[in-house]
Amino acid sequence: MKKIFKAYNPLILLLTFMLALSACGGDHAAPTSNAGGGSSGNGGGPSSGQVTISFMHWRTEDKEVFDKLIADFEAKNPDIKVAQTIFPSSDYTSVAQQKLLDGSTGDVFTVFPGSQFEALHKAGLMEDLTGKPVVDRFIPNLITKGAKDGRQYALPYHLVYNNPLINVDIFKKLDIERPRTWSQYLDALETLKQSGYIPIAFPGADIGQGQLMNPMLMNENTDEEMFPKLLTGETKLTDDWFVDSLRKWQQLVPYFQPNSLGTNYEAAVTLFVTEQAAILATGSFHAALVLDQAPDMRLDMLPPITVEDESRIVYEGVHNTTFMLAINTKSTKKEAAEKFLEFLAEKETAEYYANNTGQLGVVQGLEYSSKSLQFETDFTALNTRFLPRSTIPDKQIEDAITGSISAVISGTSPEQAAADAQKIVDQVRNQ
Amino acid sequence: MKPSKGIYLFVLPAFVLYGVFVLYPVAYGLFISFTNWDGLSASYEFVGARNYRNLLTNDAVFAKSVVNNLKFMLFVVVLQTALSLVFALFLVRNTKGNIALRTLYFLPTILASVSVAFIWTAMYDTNFGVIKAILGLFGVANGPGWLADPDIAIYSVAFAQVWAHTGQLMIIFIAGLQAIPRELFEVAEIEGATKLQTFRAVTWPLIAPAAAIVIAYTTLQSFKAFELVFAMTRGGPNYATEIIATFIYRLAFQGYKFGYASAASMIFMVFVAAVTWIQFKLLRTGRAAG
Numbered sequence A: 001m002k003k004i005f006k007a008y009n010p011l012i013l014l015l016t017f018m019l020a021l022s023a024c025g026g027d028h029a030a031p032t033s034n035a036g037g038g039s040s041g042n043g044g045g046p047s048s049g050q051v052t053i054s055f056m057h058w059r060t061e062d063k064e065v066f067d068k069l070i071a072d073f074e075a076k077n078p079d080i081k082v083a084q085t086i087f088p089s090s091d092y093t094s095v096a097q098q099k100l101l102d103g104s105t106g107d108v109f110t111v112f113p114g115s116q117f118e119a120l121h122k123a124g125l126m127e128d129l130t131g132k133p134v135v136d137r138f139i140p141n142l143i144t145k146g147a148k149d150g151r152q153y154a155l156p157y158h159l160v161y162n163n164p165l166i167n168v169d170i171f172k173k174l175d176i177e178r179p180r181t182w183s184q185y186l187d188a189l190e191t192l193k194q195s196g197y198i199p200i201a202f203p204g205a206d207i208g209q210g211q212l213m214n215p216m217l218m219n220e221n222t223d224e225e226m227f228p229k230l231l232t233g234e235t236k237l238t239d240d241w242f243v244d245s246l247r248k249w250q251q252l253v254p255y256f257q258p259n260s261l262g263t264n265y266e267a268a269v270t271l272f273v274t275e276q277a278a279i280l281a282t283g284s285f286h287a288a289l290v291l292d293q294a295p296d297m298r299l300d301m302l303p304p305i306t307v308e309d310e311s312r313i314v315y316e317g318v319h320n321t322t323f324m325l326a327i328n329t330k331s332t333k334k335e336a337a338e339k340f341l342e343f344l345a346e347k348e349t350a351e352y353y354a355n356n357t358g359q360l361g362v363v364q365g366l367e368y369s370s371k372s373l374q375f376e377t378d379f380t381a382l383n384t385r386f387l388p389r390s391t392i393p394d395k396q397i398e399d400a401i402t403g404s405i406s407a408v409i410s411g412t413s414p415e416q417a418a419a420d421a422q423k424i425v426d427q428v429r430n431q
Numbered sequence B: 001m002k003p004s005k006g007i008y009l010f011v012l013p014a015f016v017l018y019g020v021f022v023l024y025p026v027a028y029g030l031f032i033s034f035t036n037w038d039g040l041s042a043s044y045e046f047v048g049a050r051n052y053r054n055l056l057t058n059d060a061v062f063a064k065s066v067v068n069n070l071k072f073m074l075f076v077v078v079l080q081t082a083l084s085l086v087f088a089l090f091l092v093r094n095t096k097g098n099i100a101l102r103t104l105y106f107l108p109t110i111l112a113s114v115s116v117a118f119i120w121t122a123m124y125d126t127n128f129g130v131i132k133a134i135l136g137l138f139g140v141a142n143g144p145g146w147l148a149d150p151d152i153a154i155y156s157v158a159f160a161q162v163w164a165h166t167g168q169l170m171i172i173f174i175a176g177l178q179a180i181p182r183e184l185f186e187v188a189e190i191e192g193a194t195k196l197q198t199f200r201a202v203t204w205p206l207i208a209p210a211a212a213i214v215i216a217y218t219t220l221q222s223f224k225a226f227e228l229v230f231a232m233t234r235g236g237p238n239y240a241t242e243i244i245a246t247f248i249y250r251l252a253f254q255g256y257k258f259g260y261a262s263a264a265s266m267i268f269m270v271f272v273a274a275v276t277w278i279q280f281k282l283l284r285t286g287r288a289a290g
Helices: A003-020 A062-074 A088-099 A115-122 A133-137 A167-173 A183-192 A208-217 A230-231 A240-255 A265-273 A283-293 A334-344 A347-357 A394-407 A414-430 B005-032 B052-056 B059-092 B096-110 B113-124 B129-136 B153-178 B182-190 B195-225 B225-233 B244-254 B258-289
Strands: A049-059 A080-086 A108-111 A153-160 A166-167 A198-201 A277-280 A299-301 A318-327
Touching: A049 A062, A049 A334, A062 A080, A062 A334, A062 A347, A080 A334, A088 A108, A088 A115, A108 A115, A108 A334, A108 B096, A133 A334, A153 A283, A166 A167, A166 A283, A166 A347, A166 B059, A167 A299, A183 A198, A183 A240, A198 A240, A198 A265, A208 A240, A208 A394, A230 A414, A240 A394, A240 A414, A265 A277, A265 A283, A265 A318, A283 A299, A318 A334, A334 A347, A394 A414, A394 B244, B005 B258, B052 B258, B059 B153, B059 B195, B059 B258, B096 B153, B113 B129, B113 B153, B113 B225, B153 B195, B153 B225, B182 B195, B195 B258, B225 B244, B244 B258
Parallel strands: A049 A080, A049 A108, A198 A277
Antiparallel strands: A108 A318, A153 A318, A166 A277, A166 A299
16 A cells, blocks of 8 residues: 555655645736737837837726727827727736836836835836926826826826715605714614615625725824824824724624625625615716616715714815826837827817716816716815825735724624734734 | 666756746745845845744734635535545446536536636625525525625635535546456455445545545645635635635735745745645555554
8 A cells, every 4th residue: 555655655746846836826817908919019010110009907897988099099190009908907906017017018007096106116117207298287186196206107097086876866765964974874874774775785895895994084084194104103003093983884884785795896786776775885986887777876975974073074075096197117119108198188088088987087177978977966176085095005004904894894893803903014014 | 777877868858847937936936035025126125034034923814814724725625525535436337327427517627716706706695696595495584694704704715616626536536436446346245345344445445545636636726726715705804715825916916025925935835735745644644554
């Protein structure tokens, strides 16, 4: 018998070694592309001197709109071809930097604000756009998240409101006024529940925590630097502002659908569009998707007001400026890339894009005709705060924060969840 | 007769490929594990053993991912080995029905892990999933949160892994069973052995090498179940399904901490080799004693 085992020894050991190694590798995201598989090689076109640039982004759902815009661009610039290379947003952070490093993909690319922007800036992968005419086409106070040390490296193309969507007709039918305090908000949720609705469709399996945490925190701690200060130890997740916020999350749990941590955003949207749920805890970026499935639904946004005293309301919602356009410093076709960036920043282009994708834009003077961009409340007139989550300086800390929310939803006390999350922050600080 | 030295030239291409694609990446990963490289910048600093020290003494998420990986592995190894062996025993004869059933059980193996993840995520969905619908037929309105409950989520994911790979391992067992000489079963029958006695005295000892392969393979497969776990839960809720591979991925590719992630990879590699070695030793000892 030993002989038999000895005969298998080398095979088993080889298996062990190879499989252990292969566990650590692999490219797990498959891109979609409209030309040349994302290659941006020189030439490749029918006429000599023609260049193909790569436009790398994460908006799979916008591919057709970009196809149309790219066709317009190519008609105006016959020497330039544009290939879209699209990675899903969930994989974009992990894939983008590798693709950008060798310059073969992403002559023009998009970047998330926050940690990805910081990392790409540190690596010197974004061309300095400061002083270029294209910058002047954007609303100045909405492009600050693409700037660093007074230099402009990226230009946000989307203005997103990360406030929960509500079905206006359900609220009107039940005579629910817009809550102005936390008690009123909980009363509204109770009314919805008593009337047979799931008050909040919460996608806790993927994006829910990272979205709803923003309006939940906007008035709990009004310091824009509350998260960056975690790294210096000036703030802690065991401080009152964070623990109080977790306590309010605990109060929300009975108003989510059962097993909300196992619900992904597609299922949450379905609960909302089928009118089983009255509130969808995501943001304006889902308005187009909702209206696509329920065209007659009237939408508004209702961020939770977490304070009891109306005079303590500083912010009435949160916004994010994202899908930031940048040019790769490693690109060998920067001139063509700049032309494409200028084209995207033209009012007509940005307006077409906004109205056909349901995304508010950051280019100046846009007029919106799409229903998904028209809410009952004009949020552009309100004092909204830049997305707190986007200011978290470290992915491990971000995971710890969203993890603490999951822990509270699954029954851990807010104090314990906050203490566990702070341990991770302390560990990150020691790295 | 001693072979000519020239014979080593024949293994050179394979050795070069192995060196370039295995040894060099491992050596480079080891080098990076002593730095704070972010995966993007041209510069980095040497941090000595700090990454290893932090991982082994101060990183609660890493510790949790190791524990989760062990839970996942034990569940998969025990259930998958047992099920594949039972299926193999029932389907060992080459009848038309058995061949059809073997094909059916093998089918999930050809699916990509991500497809398996989508199938099971949809089935486990507590709002619209088929399991909820079936439980509803028995009057259970709110069943378990298969992927939402931190206490059971890792086992729910592990079950999907078992579903996907049992058929594959069943084939290995069937091959092992079919290689056993029929005469041995006939002798056992003449001696009046029961089915259980025949299994213990004839079948099991002779398919033990196949079982060793199955267990070793399943163990390693469990450690590298990255795609399935990531596609189903992304390690959540609150790290309840975080395994070492997802931990490493998130650190390196989402957190820009390649140095730290490389150190975790090195520990992972040693850990997997150690677990497999212990398992193999136990199997050998067990067989030798038997």
